[in-house]
Amino acid sequence: MNQKAIGVFDSGIGGLTVYQALKDKMPDEKVVYLGDTARLPYGTKSAETIIRYSEENAAFLMGKKVKIIVIACNSSSSYALPHLQNKLDIPVIGVINPGAEAAVRGGAQKIGIIGTTATINSRAYEKTITRLKPGLKIVSRDCPLFVPLVEEGWLDHPVTRLVIGEYLLPLKNQGIEKLVLGCTHYPVLKKVISEVIGAGIELIDSAQTTTENVFSILTELDWLRNSGKRSADEFYATDFPERFQKIGEIFLKRKIVKVQAISF
Amino acid sequence: MNQKAIGVFDSGIGGLTVYQALKDKMPDEKVVYLGDTARLPYGTKSAETIIRYSEENAAFLMGKKVKIIVIACNSSSSYALPHLQNKLDIPVIGVINPGAEAAVRGGAQKIGIIGTTATINSRAYEKTITRLKPGLKIVSRDCPLFVPLVEEGWLDHPVTRLVIGEYLLPLKNQGIEKLVLGCTHYPVLKKVISEVIGAGIELIDSAQTTTENVFSILTELDWLRNSGKRSADEFYATDFPERFQKIGEIFLKRKIVKVQAISF
Structure with a gap:
């Protein structure tokens, strides 16, 4: 498990504050980030829809073989967290x-x-x-x-x-x-x-309190990455990767090299 | 046709400026307004999706027996106007x-x-x-x-x-x-x-230029309402009618008596 990535999903770009806090705390960890920009905002959608979208996001991250999933979206954390926790066999944590x-x-x-x-x-x-x-x-x-x-x-x-x-x-x-x-x-x-x-x-x-939570879980499970060799993080967006890239740079105060477009 | 309503749809609440301009110019006309608040914003969606949503909105208004449809949404006007004009047998106009x-x-x-x-x-x-x-x-x-x-x-x-x-x-x-x-x-x-x-x-x-356009079309077709008896306008929203009502009152500077929730 140690070498696997941390998966983060959000309805959009905001979850990059969680991404940044994770990297500040655990710079050796690899993070795979998915922003569901095509379907944002989640906050105005029904619970059923939010759960369905969250399942699709989580399935995408599972396909990337992540060891833990962080739901960096308030609406999804409210509605889909227990559901994903029951469904998946890796830890899932929300921001609330x-x-x-x-x-x-x-x-x-x-x-x-x-x-x-x-x-x-x-x-x-x-x-x-x-x-x-x-x-x-x-x-x-x-x-x-x-x-x-x-x-x-x-x-x-x-x-x-x-x-x-x-x-x-x-x-x-x-x-x-x-x-x-x-x-x-x-x-x-x-x-x-x-x-x-x-x-x-x-x-x-x-973002910080969630990161503390991720850190304790990975420490307890002894799943923290233990190789010094860093791998590049991956960013995915379901729509307008250029916009994700542009606004993402405001969040991270640095260039995001590549944002890959995916669709469900 | 004269006694039928003017149908207006928008992805949300903004089209109320068009509604208000229509009422200022043609106070006797009845207007049926649909805000697709559940699925906004349209601007970030693909052309196919915008066309599909616009078709559903138009079909709802057709069910209300309107005589003309005004697309009070820029994205829908860009992508779905020619399509709806071909498909429907009443005039359809956009804002662009x-x-x-x-x-x-x-x-x-x-x-x-x-x-x-x-x-x-x-x-x-x-x-x-x-x-x-x-x-x-x-x-x-x-x-x-x-x-x-x-x-x-x-x-x-x-x-x-x-x-x-x-x-x-x-x-x-x-x-x-x-x-x-x-x-x-x-x-x-x-x-x-x-x-x-x-x-x-x-x-x-x-909103004003679109209203002038509606007025010329209805005048040319001799479809302007000719009875002095006014009927109440109707407002529909696909999600959160309370929010529609609250923000709608900022647009109209008066109370909106009733917003009905519908879903597709």
């Missing part, structure tokens, strides 16, 4: 549980959650946090402009600062102690969010 | 031709075109304008933040003004005389766009 676990750790009483409209309306983080630690105060807010701002590459732009203030200062004023970045695009804005709302609020970056 | 015709009218030499990334990449307006009047100078630019800004309801917000300046002042500096608002969401921002770039640039609102 690790984020929720980090939120309840320590003594914070008031947690903020931000995400896309679909994620916030699904109340996925809220439910998971409440299950882990009932009674916490939770304040949620959707931030629909963050994804297009990231995809524009306006990471440190006056517009982005204004929008962050508009969305997040009301949460700050309500006294949140932690803020869950409940969308895989948002870690790209972490620095500027911290600057606008102040360092007093702990930002929970689900 | 009327906008392009308005752009070439008069003596302007330099035309700006804005739209979503998918519309700009498709070069649909550019090709149509060049076919109508070869040799015009055309400057295009995608404005991916406009749709989420409209859907946030930030119609006269400092963020919106900043974004408009960032996107459109370079076009102004290149000396455009007209600007085609090549996305059905954009007419909602017409006033603030004009304030930011100045009244010297004529804005071409494809």
Whole structure:
């Protein structure tokens, strides 16, 4: 198992924050990334459809002989995780549980959650946090402009600062102690969010918390890659690989050599 | 035919600007509106898929016995218009031709075109304008933040003004005389766009140009509604009718009484 790759899928490009966190933590691991860009967004689709798409994505990664699958998509993590865990004989982890676990750790009483409209309306983080630690105060807010701002590459732009203030200062004023970045695009804005709302609020970056989770599982199973020889990562997209490549470079702050188009 | 409704379909909510323009011009007409919100966006899908979805939308409207179909969606107008015109025995019109015709009218030499990334990449307006009047100078630019800004309801917000300046002042500096608002969401921002770039640039609102087109066709065929008795318009959405209702009210500046969910 050790030499096999880590498989990551997302409805699009956002999961590259998870990819980057995995590589920062485990630079020797090979990652195979699939962005289902042809069928995004998942958030507005029915549970059945999200499960079907997630199955197809997972089957593609299984074909690449991965040793673990990371669902770097909030909607798919909400709806398809238990299903894929039952179906596959390798570990499958999503982004919601690790984020929720980090939120309840320590003594914070008031947690903020931000995400896309679909994620916030699904109340996925809220439910998971409440299950882990009932009674916490939770304040949620959707931030629909963050994804297009990231995809524009306006990471440190006056517009982005204004929008962050508009969305997040009301949460700050309500006294949140932690803020869950409940969308895989948002870690790209972490620095500027911290600057606008102040360092007093702990930002929970689900890309990082998910990576910690992957690392513990691979360590426990003794499946970490143990050869010094690195293999190139692979990127696949179901539509517009050029767009994936262009926006992907905003996420990774480096060139992506090759994105391969696939279709289901 | 006179008493029958005008059918409008769009991939989502943006076509409500066309709906509103139709009602402003022909308040006695009944309109049946279908937003295919479950399957949006169309712009990132293949031509075959867009044609198939457009056929299903048109078939739904035909079932409502409409007398004319307006495709209030740029991607569907680009790819499915000739197909639906051949297939159906009632007039079908799209949003691109009327906008392009308005752009070439008069003596302007330099035309700006804005739209979503998918519309700009498709070069649909550019090709149509060049076919109508070869040799015009055309400057295009995608404005991916406009749709989420409209859907946030930030119609006269400092963020919106900043974004408009960032996107459109370079076009102004290149000396455009007209600007085609090549996305059905954009007419909602017409006033603030004009304030930011100045009244010297004529804005071409494809909702209005399309409405003029519908009006001429119905007048020529003598199909305009001739009874004073108005019937209530009908709104259908393929997913999340609540969201359609909420955002629709930003477009129409009034309550939408009822949005009915349908599925294909």
